[in-house]
Amino acid sequence: MLESIPTELRIIAFIGAVIVAVVALVALRGEWPKTRLEDHVTKIMMVLLTVGCIEVMLVAIGTIGRVK
Amino acid sequence: MKLEQREPLLDSGFWRAVAVMTVISIVLMVGVVVFPVEKYLPEAANISKPIDDLFKFCAFFGAPIFVFINGFLLYFSIRYRRRPDEPIDAVGSEIHEHHGLEVTWTIIPSLLMIVLAVLSYLVIPMYYPTNQAFASAVTLEAIGHKFYYEFRYPGLKQSVMNELHLPIGVPVTVDLTSAEDEQDVHNGAVIHSFWVPEFRVKQDMIPGIVIPIHFTPSEIGMYRIVCSEFCGLGHSHMWGKVIVQTRAEFDAWYADQQRAAASPIAAPLSLAGGNPSAGQTIFNAKCTVCHNAAPFAQRKVGPGLAQLFDDPDHPDLVTGKKATPDNVADILEHGAHGDMGVMPNMQANGLTPKDVADLVAYLRTLR
Amino acid sequence: MAAANAHAVSDAEYAEVSGHRLLGFLFFLISDCVIFGNFIFSYLYLRNAAPLWPPVGIERPYLYLAAVNSIVLFGSGATMHYAMEGMRHDRRSQFIGYTLATIVLGSMFLGGQAYEYTHLLPHTTWAGTTFGASFYTLTGLHGFHVFIGVIFLIVVLLQTLRGTYTQERHFGLTAATLYWHFVDVIWVALFFLFYIY
């Protein structure tokens, strides 16, 4: 039954993507000055997380990803 | 560590050794150039010569490297071994790097590699055509089966088994693939390989892909096609023949094939006069790959054939017919599909009608 | 590291040993990436070799549920980061709260994945076509890694409640967070490969 409500899913996905992207960028700015190895890895992860959120945003808007 | 003055570094003993090694390498290099590969392995196709030349190029430059390294190992070990009178912890020369020497032995091998790469680059398209190359050449199909080759000629309805007849001097493209009639994963097609050592050509026959190779036979003769990619129990027995004939002989053979294809109803094989001992020799030569002359249960790819005609619990043959000499002869002639492999037909096994009669006679003597 | 011997090991030694463990853990994550890379190569190779993609009779996996599912997983990445911020500044309640949130979100992702497997892929079977083979192998392997991540987080949460980890000594938590971020990042790639590309 989840596949019958695409528009609501896209709205949820878009809003969620925006929130998570903002949170990730805030975290990234917070982590930026730290220089230990684990912090560098965390920064890379945060960047990739933002990329994932942007991906979902574009999918929610409909610019990329084919349904059929 | 600055080098001392140049002069005593490489003394006369060193140069004498280098001279001896140079002489040996020159002898070897000349030997490589003049070596008559033709006598040992005939160069029977247009691309045999270029590939042999590439091999000789590598051997030509490999020989001095090999001789000098082994020579220096021997020379240094003998000349610079610690003499008994020297103190036990005597130390050798302090030199531990020499940029000039290190740069030369990086540049020279790199240059040799570049030359070899260019030469190889030029030879590849001669035998491994890009899709549009040699479109005009005659195209045959070679299909690898479980332990024999099937060749399809344009214009012949029936495919020829295990014998590739080629007219001399005619460029030909062979499309290689591998296929089996049965498609389930346990008996499906496997990877074979089409290698004619005399042509210096080898290409894998991979199920699902068609790979073309191109060559022009240039010497008359009968050469072996060898399967060089492991393909199952019969891999060591999987070989065919390439017969390079004059144009006239080829045309005669081609016409004969067309006529044979036109009249399919061959006379049923006469089983009279079968000689069991001759049958036994054929059995040991050709059949032991897949069958044992032992009770049914001792399977290889096919069942044991001892009590073939009076086996109480296996009255029928794999073709479902009664186990009578005629039905066995029919299997020998047309082949059959077992559960673990495919029995090749009479032509693939290279049996004459007399052989079939001998084999059936021999099988009847087995109890 | 049981709380009992935490005092026996001096601070400098703990720092050095956890430095080794961090490098070891990162190398482990790299080798895990290589495993996913291998299956992704197989997927792309088979996709390239196939005449038609997705193969006949199979439609593309449902995009929008996967989008929501991805946001659930990326959200859990963010909450896990804030859990670690909490532990670094010795705010235990923030850590416990956000870790619980991460565990819940991770389980929701697994639920969404299970829903998709059962309802939204009628014709795609694992042993059917190469699409099913690569799709189920990769997303299944990733789902298994998420499942291991959730258990890792639960164990780490229980240990924190028992007092194993303090503000200075919490390598176990750093490892759990890095593992969770790694699992997120792999899903970024898989989401793109299977649903968008």
Add this chain to the structure above:
Amino acid sequence: MSVTHVELPASSHIHPPPDTFIKKYVFSLDHKVIAIQYFITAGLFLVFAGLLAELMRVQLMGPNNHVLSVAVFNQAYSLHGTAMVWLVGIPIVTGAFGNLIMPVQIGARDVAFPWLNMLSFWMLPVAGILVFASLLFGAPQAGWTEYPPVSLQLPLGESLSLWCAGVFVIGVSSTITGLNFLVTIVKMRAPGMTYTRMPLFVWATGVTAFLSMIATANLSAALAGLFIQHNFGVPFYDVTRGGAPVLWQHVFWFYSHPAVYILILPAFGIVSEVIPTFVRRPIFGYKAIAYSSAAIGLLSFMVWAHHMFTSGLQHWEQLFFMLLTMVIAVPTGIKIFSWVTTLWRGKIRLDSPLLFVLGFLSTFTLGGITGVMLASVPADAQEHASYFVVAHIHYVLFGGTIFGIFAGLYYWWPKMTGRMLDERLGKWHFWLMYIFFNLTFLPMHWAGLMGMPRRVATYDPMFAGTNLFVSISSFVLAASILIFIYNAYRSARYGEPAGPNPWGARTLEWMIPSPMPYYNFRDVPIVLSGPYDYGKPLPYANISQDLAMTPVR
């Protein structure tokens, strides 16, 4: 060079020694005991795999022998390959030598994760049992490469699952050993030991550890794919359902070419350790050898498809892999030339370790030259999957890795056991092995070029003479290992006790008593300069006992 204040590693205090027999010898965390466990287990598998090879040679003595049935012959060569690569080669060069020598050479007390080290050893017997148990159910018959679709077909593959499980287990063990060693080398070097002051064996082990960690994870994924297809019918390689058999070749060789560099790089390291000690001269071109090891490590990931030149690659793929295979030959050449130049103007002592190194250099050079011949695509059209390739493999694997292993064994035996090996037996062992190695594998080049394919139980009668000659010399080659076994037994009983530094070497493992105490160094050494400056005072401070630098004989 003045000794500045150097801050010692915090974890430098000594842990209490293991107390019970089990903790000391069976489940030991000590890298030296684990190394000896690796030696014994892998040595056992070496004997099994060697016997399999001799069985094959008995079958190949005549063109149409029936000593082994075709199926058993295929099982013999498949398990010979599998056992030699995964149960003998990689465990000895990384597990045994890496464990025994690398931690001591960098001045550490043990590897970074001792428990992980013990775990990766105990996976070796398990993997060995799994792989050899497949013989009971008809072992896989498609060689150590197990190309589908033939490896998946009954009756060949019932035990393919056992084979996959066994190699998967040793793959995981090799991955974590690599991870363990890389962390140890990066993090636990003695104070003052920068990367350019590390011994060359440590360089080789470090690059090998990097390769094992990355490439072997790939093997695990590839084997999982084959296992899934064999047991659940998932069509990765099944042509009828869209799969591609060539995919397995890509995925397998992407691991297996780094694997052959994992096998040879530690042997390079051992050669770089043995030559300076027995020539009493600094190694020629330390940086060239170290950086070419690193170059080989990186390039080894980009050359894998030169094993697939005849599998229908596109033109550009063939050119790309041909060029990169030729590029990778240059650093190997640099190493060989540097080693030979190190012999120049040394004070050479022709003891057995150096003899094996000279044997290594001469056979590996021929292996390298035939390797370049195989790199050129058209020449490969004649040589691929023929006995020429079998000869090349054995010249680089037997001539390279096994000769390197014996050089290392004869060199570090006094340090490992505290007793010297007998020199006379060592020389006998070398000359028998070297001569009959060449007599066994040199004729194979000729048979391969003339058209004898690989992996055949019976062959064309025209090769009968060559194969008979090869079989007989291979029996003597196998017998030559018995000399070493007797020598090892004899040294345990009558071997003269070896002091801390019998060969007068300069690397750190010779600065502590032999056999090495479980804590290695009483207090962590400080390193002031590189280890190969013969003629200068020893570059170590903070070493507790007097440093005898004069060799015993």
